Amino acid sequence: MVKNTLRKEILSRRRQMSDEACLTRSLGIQERFLQTPEFRAAGSLALYSPVLNEVYTEEIFRVARSRGMRVVYPRVQGEGLDFLLVETPDDLSCGAFGALEPTGGQAMAPADIDLMVLPGVAFDRAGHRLGYGKGFYDRALDVPGRRGLLVGLCFEQQLIDLLPAEPHDVRMDMLVTEERILSFRGLSITPNNLTKGGGPKR
Ligand code: ADP
Ligand code: MG
Numbered sequence: 001m002v003k004n005t006l007r008k009e010i011l012s013r014r015r016q017m018s019d020e021a022c023l024t025r026s027l028g029i030q031e032r033f034l035q036t037p038e039f040r041a042a043g044s045l046a047l048y049s050p051v052l053n054e055v056y057t058e059e060i061f062r063v064a065r066s067r068g069m070r071v072v073y074p075r076v077q078g079e080g081l082d083f084l085l086v087e088t089p090d091d092l093s094c095g096a097f098g099a100l101e102p103t104g105g106q107a108m109a110p111a112d113i114d115l116m117v118l119p120g121v122a123f124d125r126a127g128h129r130l131g132y133g134k135g136f137y138d139r140a141l142d143v144p145g146r147r148g149l150l151v152g153l154c155f156e157q158q159l160i161d162l163l164p165a166e167p168h169d170v171r172m173d174m175l176v177t178e179e180r181i182l183s184f185r186g187l188s189i190t191p192n193n194l195t196k197g198g199g200p201k202r
Helices: 004-017 019-036 037-042 058-066 135-138 191-196
Strands: 044-046 070-077 079-084 092-094 100-102 117-118 122-124 149-155 175-178 181-182
Touching: 004 122, 019 058, 019 149, 019 175, 058 070, 070 100, 070 135, 079 135
Parallel strands: 044 070, 044 117, 117 149, 149 175
Antiparallel strands: 070 079, 092 100, 175 181
């Protein structure tokens, strides 16, 4: 299957990134995200705990908490994800798939979260997201009345022109890389904008 071949290729490239490159690029991505009006306007934020050289998120957590934002992290529950409030890093411990997960804490419905930050294996220039193949975020975000913005964090090496996206695949409103921000709000997908690439640089 095409998605699986892509996953393997992109994950193996990301694994080869040095710790130092991962850290430096992650800091750049987080700083760029923290400056966006979308972050500044949000009262609640969903974050993730990085695994396997995903973009780090510690700095976003630190700043969000210092501003008094409500921050939730996903916890795997069967086929689904719960999003639970996390106040300090001590509220997280090792969970499914090697990621840190909240041990308890109040749950927030995905529909009520202002801004959701997602990791991904790859993203394309229309904002489609490729995950690890279990569709957790696709299912968790397929809820009526969801109004929050979806932001994908990725390294440039994870951006590809066109993913073999399926109708159930969630599409990001924005992507942040170590080099730029891609915005897709209001973008309708046409062959033209897929080949010409994402939104404006900021
Ligand atoms: P990923 O998003 O992790 O890359 P896929 O997009 O391939 O993985 O999704 C994996 C599986 O999850 C799909 O084959 C589908 O069966 C299931 N899935 C995804 N979204 C939904 C949804 N909204 N409702 C029900 N099942 C879904
Ligand atoms: Mg998917």
